[in-house]
Amino acid sequence: MVDGETTAPVMPALALRGLTKRFDSKVAVAGIDLDVPAGSFFGLLGPNGAGKTTTLSMAVGVLRPDAGTAFVLGHDVWSDPAEAKRRLGVLPDEGHMFDRLSGTELLAFTGLLRGMEPTQIDARARDLLDVLGLADAGRTLVVDYSSGMKKKIGLACALLHAPRLLVLDEPFEAVDPVSAALIRDILQRYVHTGGTVIFSSHVMEVVEKLCTHVAILADGAVKAAGTLDVVRAGRDLEEVFVEVVGGRIATGQELSWL
Amino acid sequence: MAVRQPRARDFVRLKVRMLGNGLRSQTMRTVGFVLGAVGGLVGGGLALTGLALTSAASDQTGYVVAVLAGTMVVLGWTLVPLLFFGVDETLDPARFALLPIRRGVLARGMLAAAFVGVPPVVTLVATMGLVIAAGLRFGPVAAAAALVGTVAGLSLGIVASRALTSAFAALLRSRRMRDLAAVLMSLLATSIAPLQWTISAAAGSGSMAQAAGVARVLAWTPFGAAYALPYDVAIGRWDLACARVAIVLGSVVLLLWWWAHTLESAMYASSSGGTARSGAGSGGAVADLMPGWLRPLVRPGPYGAILARELRLWWRDGRRRAGLVSIVVASLVLPVAISFSGRGGGTPGVSRGALAITGFIIGAAMAGAMAGVLLCNQFAYDGSAFASHLLSRVKGALDLRARATALALLVLPAQVLVVTAVCVVTGARSYLPLGLGVLAATVGVGLGVAAIVSVIAPFALPQNANPFATNSGGGSVKGLLGLLALAVTLLLSAPVAIGAILLHSAGSAWLILVVGAAYGLLAHRLATYIAGDVLDHRGPQVLAAVMPRRG
Numbered sequence: 001m002v003d004g005e006t007t008a009p010v011m012p013a014l015a016l017r018g019l020t021k022r023f024d025s026k027v028a029v030a031g032i033d034l035d036v037p038a039g040s041f042f043g044l045l046g047p048n049g050a051g052k053t054t055t056l057s058m059a060v061g062v063l064r065p066d067a068g069t070a071f072v073l074g075h076d077v078w079s080d081p082a083e084a085k086r087r088l089g090v091l092p093d094e095g096h097m098f099d100r101l102s103g104t105e106l107l108a109f110t111g112l113l114r115g116m117e118p119t120q121i122d123a124r125a126r127d128l129l130d131v132l133g134l135a136d137a138g139r140t141l142v143v144d145y146s147s148g149m150k151k152k153i154g155l156a157c158a159l160l161h162a163p164r165l166l167v168l169d170e171p172f173e174a175v176d177p178v179s180a181a182l183i184r185d186i187l188q189r190y191v192h193t194g195g196t197v198i199f200s201s202h203v204m205e206v207v208e209k210l211c212t213h214v215a216i217l218a219d220g221a222v223k224a225a226g227t228l229d230v231v232r233a234g235r236d237l238e239e240v241f242v243e244v245v246g247g248r249i250a251t252g253q254e255l256s257w258l
Numbered sequence: 259m260a261v262r263q264p265r266a267r268d269f270v271r272l273k274v275r276m277l278g279n280g281l282r283s284q285t286m287r288t289v290g291f292v293l294g295a296v297g298g299l300v301g302g303g304l305a306l307t308g309l310a311l312t313s314a315a316s317d318q319t320g321y322v323v324a325v326l327a328g329t330m331v332v333l334g335w336t337l338v339p340l341l342f343f344g345v346d347e348t349l350d351p352a353r354f355a356l357l358p359i360r361r362g363v364l365a366r367g368m369l370a371a372a373f374v375g376v377p378p379v380v381t382l383v384a385t386m387g388l389v390i391a392a393g394l395r396f397g398p399v400a401a402a403a404a405l406v407g408t409v410a411g412l413s414l415g416i417v418a419s420r421a422l423t424s425a426f427a428a429l430l431r432s433r434r435m436r437d438l439a440a441v442l443m444s445l446l447a448t449s450i451a452p453l454q455w456t457i458s459a460a461a462g463s464g465s466m467a468q469a470a471g472v473a474r475v476l477a478w479t480p481f482g483a484a485y486a487l488p489y490d491v492a493i494g495r496w497d498l499a500c501a502r503v504a505i506v507l508g509s510v511v512l513l514l515w516w517w518a519h520t521l522e523s524a525m526y527a528s529s530s531g532g533t534a535r536s537g538a539g540s541g542g543a544v545a546d547l548m549p550g551w552l553r554p555l556v557r558p559g560p561y562g563a564i565l566a567r568e569l570r571l572w573w574r575d576g577r578r579r580a581g582l583v584s585i586v587v588a589s590l591v592l593p594v595a596i597s598f599s600g601r602g603g604g605t606p607g608v609s610r611g612a613l614a615i616t617g618f619i620i621g622a623a624m625a626g627a628m629a630g631v632l633l634c635n636q637f638a639y640d641g642s643a644f645a646s647h648l649l650s651r652v653k654g655a656l657d658l659r660a661r662a663t664a665l666a667l668l669v670l671p672a673q674v675l676v677v678t679a680v681c682v683v684t685g686a687r688s689y690l691p692l693g694l695g696v697l698a699a700t701v702g703v704g705l706g707v708a709a710i711v712s713v714i715a716p717f718a719l720p721q722n723a724n725p726f727a728t729n730s731g732g733g734s735v736k737g738l739l740g741l742l743a744l745a746v747t748l749l750l751s752a753p754v755a756i757g758a759i760l761l762h763s764a765g766s767a768w769l770i771l772v773v774g775a776a777y778g779l780l781a782h783r784l785a786t787y788i789a790g791d792v793l794d795h796r797g798p799q800v801l802a803a804v805m806p807r808r809g
Contacts, residue, residue: 062645064798085651096642098567100574101547105567108547112563113650122542138546141574157646 011074013038013165013196018068019058021051021220028054030220031068036165036213038073041191042198043207043228046217047245052200053093053169055217060090060167072165089163091154091171099143103134103153106142110157121160128156132182148179155183159190166190168199172206184210204238218245263360269367273374291376294738298376302383309387313394318470320395321489324388325473328411328485331385335415339423365518372416381412392488400488403499410506411484417510421517426580477502480509560652561660568664571639577719578639581632586669589628590676593621593693615689615762622677622693623700623755627747629669630704631740634711636661638719638804648797654713655790662705662782673697691767692758695774699754702778704747706785711743713792716803750781 014036021029029051036042046052057063059070061077061084070077075084098106104125111121129135132152137145142153151171158166166187172180187197188210201207207214208228214237215225223244224231232240281288312323354364372378385408393401476482483502490499544558548566556562572578637644647657677693680686748755754774761770793800 060649062648062798062801081651085649088649090645090649092642092645096645098571098640098643098646100571101567104543105547105570108543109563109567110646110650112544112547112558113560113646113652115560115650118542118544118558121544125543 010038012036012071013040013073014059014167014198015071016055016059016068017070019055019065019070020067021054021058021063022066028220029058029065032217032220032222034215034222034225036196036198038196039191039194040196040198040213041187041211042196043211043214044198044200044217045202045204045207045214045241046200047202050217050245051220052217054220056167056169056198056200060088061085086161087164089158089161089166091151091158091166091168093169097142097150097154097157099145099150100141102139102141103129103145103156104138106153107156107160111160114161116161124160125156128159131186132156146176147174148176151175151183152179155186159186164195166195166197166199168197170201171199172201172203180206204241208232208237216241216244263363264367266367266370269371270374273371277374295376298380299383302380305384306387306390309384310390310394312387313391317395317489320391321486322469322473324391324485324489325477325482326469327388328385328407329476329479329481331381332411332415332418332481332484335381335412336418336422339419361518365514368420369413369417369514372420373412378412378416381415382408385412388485388488392492396488396492400492403491404485404488406503407484407487407506410503410510414480414484414506414510414513417513417517421513421520424517424520478505480505560650561656564647564652564657564660565664568661569667572664572668575639578632582668585628585632586672589625589669589673592624592628593618593673593676593680615692615759618680618686618689618693619696619755619758621680622696623748623751625673625676626697626700627704627744627751629665629673629701630706630708630747631744633661633665633705633708634740634743635716635719635804636708636712637716637800640804641718642801642805644801644804648801653790654793654797655786657793658709658713658786658790662709662786666701666705670697670701673701688767689762691771692762695767695771696751696755696758697774698771699774699778699781700747700751702775702780702782703751703785704743706782706789707743707747707750709782709785709789710792711739713789713796713800715739716800718804718806751777753777 012035014034016032016034019029019032020027032051032055044052044056054063058065058068059077061070061081064078069079072084072088075087077084077088098109101109107125107128108121111125112118129138132155134149134152134156137149142150145153151173155168155171158168168187171183171187175183184206187199191197211228213225213227214231216223216231224240228237231237281291309323309327312320315323359367389401389404389408392404473482477486483505487499487502490496490502545553547570548556548558548562549569552562552566552569556565572582640647674694674697677697678690681690681693754770754777757773758770761767
């Protein structure tokens with residue numbers, strides 16, 4: 001199920017080993033092993049409640065796993081966090097930002113927090129706001145941004161320190177098509193220059209269009225993983241997804257009163 | 259299709275169910291809840307016994323105690339939520355916005371549900387002492403009147419706390435009203451002072467007549483009226499009793515109407531945080547974040563970034579602003595109130611200007627200790643955004659130091675100013691170094707205690723439009739954490755305060771200033787070091803604890 005053997009012993013950009021998380025008595029993530037090859041555009045698919053956010057949170061070191069660990073380019077996120085987190089950029093879920101700061105303030109804060117040079121922060125912030133079409137909104141508080149703008153400023157924060165691996169939680173959720181296209185372009189350019197992207201989603205079209213690799217997550221376990229073509233096996237990705245996850249299809253008999 | 263309107267009973271049942279669910283399978287919360295309930299009931303029982311025992315005293319004393327205690331209850335219910343606990347918003351009015359419920363029905367239901375919880379029950383138990391006392395003194399009819407009065411008084415207090423906090427929340431949401439709200443708040447907080455003054459007067463010798471005079475006035479205000487009922491009934495003045503009932507019920511109805519009104523606007527309000535200052539300043543992103551005066555003082559880096567962010571958010575985040583305004587006002591009023599009520603034993607107003615050292619020092623200590631209360635749950639203000647600290651691996655100690663410094667920069671000037679003003683106005687300039695030394699010690703210790711509490715016992719704030727809201731059940735217990743931290747702070751800085759009181763005439767005032775400052779600084783450093791280490795190890799747990807639960 002691991003697909004990294006095309007170019008022999010290349011270190012995966014992100015490697016999850018036996019990640020497990022239990023909330024009270026409910027198992028949210030039941031021992032996940034996954035390799036995200038360097039240079040891949042990796043889609044993490046799964047229905048609501050499959051454990052996508054939990055897995056990614058543990059992978060980037062903000063949620064402590066009950067067991068297992070994660071490696072970013074060979075550095076253990078939990079025992080060698082400094083090295084791992086330097087190479088890592090994260091777009092968190094909506095609302096996981098200091099949204100009472102303006103866009104520029106948030107970028108400056110993120111950069112300084114990571115110990116970057118002020119001049120470098122200024123230059124990169126200007127570039128990022130420009131490219132993302134947020135230059136005019138730089139002085140508006142992030143809390144007043146639209147969903148698309150919030151995703152974009154989050155992406156800018158994640159990219160500011162030029163990480164080698166980008167971890168994105170639902171980057172296309174509640175984003176208008178124009179912003180989504182822009183985010184897609186930027187991510188594709190990033191992968192072309194040698195970066196690695198892993199993102200979670202439940203939108204098949206986006207994943208099919210963008211990804212080189214996919215993994216399907218359900219009930220806290222990896223149900224299928226590999227290159228897009230291997231997982232698809234000549235079929236429609238949505239078909240494979242519904243079959244793997246085990247959804248039901250309405251027959252038309254139910255809800256007759258509607 | 260006709261829809262049956264829910265009854266008050268349904269709201270009560272919903273509240274009980276929600277409290278129960280909140281406790282289910284959460285051992286720590288259950289333990290906290292039980293401890294809070296038991297502690298509250300013990301306290302309430304003691305108060306009950308104390309009040310019941312007053313039946314042995316003269317009628318006048320009984321009257322004064324009943325009215326003053328009653329006023330304290332109502333005033334306490336009105337004001338304390340603004341400062342410490344927040345109101346119990348287990349039932350968030352916004353959740354009812356989509357349901358076809360009439361405004362009056364909603365307000366009545368929310369009121370009924372507000373009686374469910376530890377604080378109302380404890381208050382009711384404590385004030386039952388007044389009923390017992392009235393019964394022992396005048397017989398069953400007066401006891402019945404006292405019972406009516408007690409329940410009416412508690413209702414008034416609860417409604418007042420709801421109405422005031424919703425109104426303040428609305429005020430603090432709008433930018434134009436912010437300053438007005440601050441003034442209103444200070445006026446309210448100042449109203450504690452005359453009461454305190456009366457009590458200390460009553461406690462002093464031979465001023466019972468004076469206290470009785472004050473009590474007679476209070477008994478015609480909504481605060482005390484309910485508690486004077488049995489005394490009217492006992493002397494057969496049913497007309498007076500009816501008038502007092504009318505005062506209390508009128509106030510309840512009026513507040514209820516006002517509350518229902520603000521509830522409605524709160525239900526549909528979207529709290530926009532106000533936009534950032536849109537000046538010119540094209541000096542780049544870093545210049546945007548760090549204000550000009552700060553940049554020469556602090557090197558741009560993680561510390562400066564957190565400091566600058568905190569300074570901005572204390573004003574921009576409605577919840578923080580509400581806390582900050584309350585605490586600053588309280589720390590302005592407390593030294594003044596305590597200094598002046600403590601002076602000239604028993605004959606206030608006519609003492610000869612000599613500022614009582616004990617009162618002054620206690621006032622300064624209380625003011626300084628207040629600052630820490632704001633930071634006892636500091637990570638909850640960040641919520642899930644705290645993840646960005648973890649992602650950039652900020653050192654815990656540095657993080658805590660930056661947060662404490664930002665708050666100190668905001669509250670210390672006001673506190674220094676008021677302590678200085680008290681000294682200058684009373685002509686007791688020699689006390690100034692003492693006051694400042696005690697202030698420095700308590701601020702330092704307070705922020706240190708808060709650092710430790712905040713990493714050990716963080717909890718999520720409700721995602722709610724009302725900045726005073728707490729998720730109660732566990733909330734009132736968590737609110738106690740702030741109070742506990744305050745007590746610990748005062749205890750730990752007691753050496754400096756006692757030293758200041760003992761040595762005030764020994765010409766060593768400046769020594770106290772130096773020692774106090776060093777003590778505060780050292781205590782804060784030590785606490786930050788410990789708490790920072792905990793934070794470095796428990797960062798993800800803290801994040802998980804302060805993440806708002808999704809509805």
